[in-house]
Amino acid sequence: MxxxxxxxxxxxxxxxxxxxxxxxxxxxxxxxxxxxxxxxxxxxxxxxxxxxxxxxxxxxxxxxxxxxxxxxxxxxxxVAALLETLLNLSANIDHSTVKTGPKDPGMRQARVCYDHLAGTQSVALRDSLLGRGILVEESGQLALTGAGLAWFKGRGVDIETLSKKPRPLCKNCLDWSERRHHLAGALGAWILSDLLEKKWVERDLDSRTVRFSDSGTRQFSKTYLEA
Amino acid sequence: MxxxxxxxxxxxxxxxxxxxxxxxxxxxxxxxxxxxxxxxxxxxxxxxxxxxxxxxxxxxxxxxxxxxxxxxxxxxxxVAALLETLLNLSANIDHSTVKTGPKDPGMRQARVCYDHLAGTQSVALRDSLLGRGILVEESGQLALTGAGLAWFKGRGVDIETLSKKPRPLCKNCLDWSERRHHLAGALGAWILSDLLEKKWVERDLDSRTVRFSDSGTRQFSKTYLEA
DNA sequence: TCCATACTTCGTTCGCCGCCGAAGTATGCC
DNA sequence: GGCATACTTCGGCGGCGAACGAAGTATGGA
CATH class of the missing domain: 1.10.10.10 (Winged helix-like DNA-binding domain superfamily/Winged helix DNA-binding domain)
Structure with missing residues (x-):
């Protein structure tokens, strides 16, 4: 045995x-x-x-x-990370001809990736946070800046508590459909739960898709995407 | 189809x-x-x-x-990362009773993990570099400090060239036998190749084990482990 | 040219495992 | 208690695929 x-x-x-x-x-x-x-x-x-x-x-x-x-x-x-890796590797096959990711446009735009947001919106989010100096990327690793710490505190995030968890605060996660990184880690998880709590987005009942409400789109854009 | x-x-x-x-x-x-x-x-x-x-x-x-x-x-x-994840997950089973990792003491001490060093020596290496301020860890992510940049340059590492590669410079990699992180990424790969080139270590012909020579152990310790 | 070596293709066997139908246990609601 | 619902266990069927023997194709050396 x-x-x-x-x-x-x-x-x-x-x-x-x-x-x-x-x-x-x-x-x-x-x-x-x-x-x-x-x-x-x-x-x-x-x-x-x-x-x-x-x-x-x-x-x-x-x-x-x-x-x-x-x-x-x-x-x-x-285990979630293992599944993500598998998803990306299996999508990689014959990458010259095969369209990657889901066909459903809603799912392409925004979906749940275990405990954080994925899709075009979430890639845009990471880009914006990097562009505004809230996050920095150093040799492929994401980190929160001092300015970012203050910024998130102003939005009501208890960074100290998040940091205590045995997981990275910020983490790059390769986006299945976009083939670019989005924000994962404790901070990524917090943002998703915040979006849900504020009702800016709503989870689909039987898929990974999340839907932005009209006002949610506006507020998300104003808060996270505009410089 | x-x-x-x-x-x-x-x-x-x-x-x-x-x-x-x-x-x-x-x-x-x-x-x-x-x-x-x-x-x-x-x-x-x-x-x-x-x-x-x-x-x-x-x-x-x-x-x-x-x-x-x-x-x-x-x-x-x-693909290597996928295998590593699987190795760690399969070792995790019944972790209360099962001894993790290889039984061969040589392999426990130092072995190759795709392109970098793993085992007790490599965990010690990461600890030492962190302790001397050559690397820093921020929310689970490793990064090279300014002092570290100078230190590695002094050892003949061309950090600029390494940074250009499409992979992280420093990366945590969970050690199979030690259950602690060791140093992976482009820098981890460079160190292994440097150890091999300097003949401080020698690869086993038909396993992942690497063996330190007597003088290699001394010089490795002096270079990387002593404060 | 002839042989040895490295790898491949084909056909067959055989065991494992996913699957469902039927029946059995636990839980909750009326 | 009685009935519906959620999950489990058991037994048997069926198919996929891993394995090897045998034979076929490249390559290199004597």
């Missing part, structure tokens, strides 16, 4: 189309039930149940039981 | 134990021939040939033909 975890075991779990679909569905960040994921992957609940048991055994996902429902989530951002 | 690359296709390639072994063998950074990899994975050459064709089709590896030999390598550091 093999005790040591083999790299092929983990990869094989993601190598099944149904399981992969289920995992990508979880990339949306929402906790999903077993039946929801079964629908997502076009399989019966009992098949999904088997898959979920395997994913749990390898600790790629976590469960929370709530009455007769079981809510599944990705096991931390490490 | 599916044109768009599916994430499960890539994962499935790494999901086969034989193929996974072949890919991990390439993590050593050396180009290998088909038969060498067949030996590594305990399969016959014709089976390996089939695997390699599939890996090539998905552009996870590259070939270079040289006479009757074919030399295979990983297709860039993106």
């Amino acid at each position: 093999v005790v040591q975890g083999e790299i092929s075991d983990v990869a094989a779990l993601l190598g099944d189309p149904a399981r992969a679909k289920m995992m990508v569905a979880l990339l949306g960040g929402k906790a999903l039930t077993a039946t929801e994921m079964a629908l997502e992957a076009d399989i019966t609940p009992q098949t999904a149940s088997g898959h979920l048991a395997k994913l749990l055994a390898r600790q790629l996902i976590t469960v929370q039981k709530q009455g007769r429902h079981k809510y599944f989530q990705l096991h931390g951002s490490e | 599916v044109v768009q690359g599916e994430i499960s296709d890539v994962a499935a390639l790494l999901g086969d134990p034989a193929r996974a072994k072949m890919m991990v063998a390439l993590l050593g950074g050396k180009a290998l021939t088909a038969t060498e990899m067949a030996l590594e994975a305990d399969i016959t050459p014709q089976t390996a040939s089939g695997h390699l064709a599939k890996l090539l089709a998905r552009q996870l590896i590259t070939v270079q033909k040289q006479g009757r030999h074919k030399y295979f390598q990983l297709h860039g550091s993106e």
Whole structure:
């Protein structure tokens, strides 16, 4: 009996189309039930149940039981990062002819990437923050400047608390559709939750798409995009 | 016929134990021939040939033909990063009881991680550079300081040239055996090649292990580890 | 020219695993 | 209690694909 975890075991779990679909569905960040994921992957609940048991055994996902429902989530951002890497690598194939990313224009424009925003809007956001000296990029790494610290504090962000988390504050994340970096990390996560709380954007019920309201677009643009 | 690359296709390639072994063998950074990899994975050459064709089709590896030999390598550091992530995730399983990393003490101490150094020595290296103000870490991101720039220039590193490459200069890379970060990126790669060129370390012929010579240990310690 | 070596292609076997139907357990609502 | 819903377990079917033997194609050296 093999005790040591083999790299092929983990990869094989993601190598099944149904399981992969289920995992990508979880990339949306929402906790999903077993039946929801079964629908997502076009399989019966009992098949999904088997898959979920395997994913749990390898600790790629976590469960929370709530009455007769079981809510599944990705096991931390490490697993999410693995999925992102896979998405980018699989999109890279034959990059001369194949259009990258989703076809849905709404999803191209703005979608959830585990816990932060992705899509054209989010690439524009990163560009703007860099252009205004709120963020700097040094040898491929993002960092908050002193001016940026003040700026975010003025917007009500508790940077000290965010910094204490065991994850980078700012992080580049390669955008699946845009092929450019957008802002991830604790700060990226904060911005998304802030947008949701302020109701500038609204999550689609059954996809990763997020929709900007009319006033949300205006306010987002004024706050984050205009110099 | 599916044109768009599916994430499960890539994962499935790494999901086969034989193929996974072949890919991990390439993590050593050396180009290998088909038969060498067949030996590594305990399969016959014709089976390996089939695997390699599939890996090539998905552009996870590259070939270079040289006479009757074919030399295979990983297709860039993106693929290497994917393998690293998988290694770490699979080692994470049952972390309460399972010893992580390799059993070979030499390999624990120093080994090659695609193009840079890994193992206890390399973790010590990063700690020392941070402690001496040559590198700084800001919200999980490594960066070279002004003092560090001067220090590396004094050691003959052409930082300008290194910075021009489309990859981060300094990068944290989670160490498989140590579970702590070591130094990766263009600078990490430069240090390894410098150690090899100066003959302070020598690569093992058929593993990822690198061995420090007696004088190499002394000089490495004096140069990089002592304040 | 002849042989050895490196790699590939083809055909066959065989085991694993994803899948569903049917039946079983837990939970909540009326 | 009775019924619906969510999830699980079991058993058997079916197909994909990894593996090797055998034979075929390049390359290099004697």
